[in-house]
Amino acid sequence: MKIIAARIIVTCPGRNFVTLKIETDQGVHGIGDATLNGRELSVVSYLQDHVAPCLIGRDPRCIEDIWQYLYRGAYWRRGPVTMRAIAAVDVALWDIKAKMANMPLYDLLGGRSRDGVLVYGHANGADLGETVEAVGRYIDMGYKAVRAQSGIPGIDLAYGVGRGKLYYEPADAALPTETVWDTRKYLNFAPSLFERLRETYGFGVELLHDVHHRLTPIEAGQLGKAVEPHRLFWLEDVTPAENQEAFRLVRQHTTTPLAVGEIFNTIWDCKDLIANQYIDYIRTTVVGAGGITHLRRIADFAALHQVRTGAHGATDLSPVTMGAALHFDTWVPNFGIQEYMRHAEETDAVFPHDYVFGDGRLHVGDTPGHGVDIDEALAAKYPYKPAYLPVARLEDGTMWNW
Numbered sequence: 001m002k003i004i005a006a007r008i009i010v011t012c013p014g015r016n017f018v019t020l021k022i023e024t025d026q027g028v029h030g031i032g033d034a035t036l037n038g039r040e041l042s043v044v045s046y047l048q049d050h051v052a053p054c055l056i057g058r059d060p061r062c063i064e065d066i067w068q069y070l071y072r073g074a075y076w077r078r079g080p081v082t083m084r085a086i087a088a089v090d091v092a093l094w095d096i097k098a099k100m101a102n103m104p105l106y107d108l109l110g111g112r113s114r115d116g117v118l119v120y121g122h123a124n125g126a127d128l129g130e131t132v133e134a135v136g137r138y139i140d141m142g143y144k145a146v147r148a149q150s151g152i153p154g155i156d157l158a159y160g161v162g163r164g165k166l167y168y169e170p171a172d173a174a175l176p177t178e179t180v181w182d183t184r185k186y187l188n189f190a191p192s193l194f195e196r197l198r199e200t201y202g203f204g205v206e207l208l209h210d211v212h213h214r215l216t217p218i219e220a221g222q223l224g225k226a227v228e229p230h231r232l233f234w235l236e237d238v239t240p241a242e243n244q245e246a247f248r249l250v251r252q253h254t255t256t257p258l259a260v261g262e263i264f265n266t267i268w269d270c271k272d273l274i275a276n277q278y279i280d281y282i283r284t285t286v287v288g289a290g291g292i293t294h295l296r297r298i299a300d301f302a303a304l305h306q307v308r309t310g311a312h313g314a315t316d317l318s319p320v321t322m323g324a325a326l327h328f329d330t331w332v333p334n335f336g337i338q339e340y341m342r343h344a345e346e347t348d349a350v351f352p353h354d355y356v357f358g359d360g361r362l363h364v365g366d367t368p369g370h371g372v373d374i375d376e377a378l379a380a381k382y383p384y385k386p387a388y389l390p391v392a393r394l395e396d397g398t399m400w401n402w
C-alpha cells in the first residue's frame with residue numbers, strides 16, 4: 001500500500017482552517033487538521049514544501065515509523081508549526097488505518113471506555129448579570145459543565161467575552177486587536193462571579209474558568225484560594241507555563257484543581273508538571289501535540305500520576321480535530337472532560353461529521369475512521385482571510401500575555 005498524494009486545503013468557512021488530505025493507491029483517503037490560529041500559512045508551507053514530498057510512495061500503515069521519520073528526521077524538533085504538521089499527517093494516517101480495518105477509530109485505539117464524552121460549553125457576558133444568565137442558558141441546553149467568563153468592571157475587551165451569545169471567536173481582525181489588562185481589577189472581581197453562580201444554580205453543575213495566562217504564580221495562588229468555596233472543576237492557564245516549576249508555588253497555596261496545556265506541543269512541555277503532580281488536567285489536544293500517536297504517550301504518562309485529560313476544543317481546532325479528539329476521549333482511560341465550542345454552521349457544512357451532542361455529552365458515531373470528512377467543492381468557496389488573535393498590554397502600555 002502506498003501514499004500517492006498529500007494535498008493541503010485552506011478554507012475560511014467562518015474562520016481559517018488548514019486540512020491535509022492523504023490519498024492512497026487503494027482508493028482510501030484520510031484527513032488531518034493542521035490549523036495554527038493566526039499563523040496558518042506557516043504550517044501550509046511546512047507541509048506543502050517540506051513534508052508532502054517525503055510522504056509520496058511511503059506505506060501509510062507505518063504510522064509510528066512516519067511519525068518518527070518526521071520528528072527525528074527534521075533534525076529541528078518540537079514547536080507549534082512542526083508538531084501541527086506532524087499531527088495532520090498522523091491523524092490522516094489513523095483515519096486511513098481505521099477505514100482499512102472497517103472500524104471507528106476508538107475501536108482501533110482499544111475500544112470504548114465510556115458511553116459519551118463529557119463536554120463543557122462557553123458561557124460569557126459583558127458583565128456579571130449577563131454571564132450568570134448565559135450559564136443558565138447552557139444548563140437549559142443540557143450541559144453538565146460550563147466555563148464562565150465575564151466582562152470586568154473597568155476593563156474593555158476582557159478575555160473570553162464574545163460578541164454573539166453562543167459563539168466566541170477570538171481571532172477577530174486582520175491585524176491584532178489591542179486590549180488592556182489590569183490584574184488588580186480582575187482579582188477584585190473574579191471570585192464574585194463564582195459566588196453568584198453558586199447562589200443562583202447551586203453545586204450540581206461543574207463550573208470552569210480560564211485565566212488565559214494573565215497572573216503571576218503568587219497571584220494565581222490568591223485566586224485559587226479565593227474561589228475554593230465555590231468548588232470549581234478547574235482553573236485554567238493561571239500563569240504562563242514555559243517554566244513548569246512555577247506551578248509548584250501555585251499548588252502550595254490552593255486546592256482548586258488546575259488545568260494547563262492548550263499551547264503545549266510535546267510531552268517535554270508537561271513532563272515536570274505531571275511528574276510532580278502540579279496539575280490535575282492536561283489540556284493538550286491531537287492537533288497541538290503531534291497527533292494521536294504522541295497524545296497517547298502524554299495521556300499514558302499522565303495516568304501514572306492521576307492527571308486526567310481535558311482537551312482543548314476551541315473553534316480554531318477544526319471539526320477534524322474534534323472528531324479525532326472525541327474518538328481519543330471515548331477510549332482514553334484517564335479521561336476528564338472535553339472543551340466544546342460550537343463551530344459556525346458554514347464550518348460544520350464544509351466538514352461533514354457524525355458526532356452529535358446530547359445530554360451534556362458528545363457522542364462519536366460508528367463510521368469507519370474518525371468520522372469527519374471535507375467537502376472540497378464547498379471549501380473552495382471560502383478563500384483564506386488573514387485573522388489574528390488579540391494582544392494585551394497593561395494600562396501603562398507594557399506588553400502582557402493575552
Ligand code: GCO
Nearest residue numbers: 037170210262313314316339
Ligand atoms: C480555550 C482557549 C482558546 C484560545 C484559542 C487561541 O480555552 O478555549 O484559551 O479560546 O484562546 O484557542 O487560538
Ligand code: MG
Nearest residue numbers: 210236237262
Ligand atoms: Mg484556554
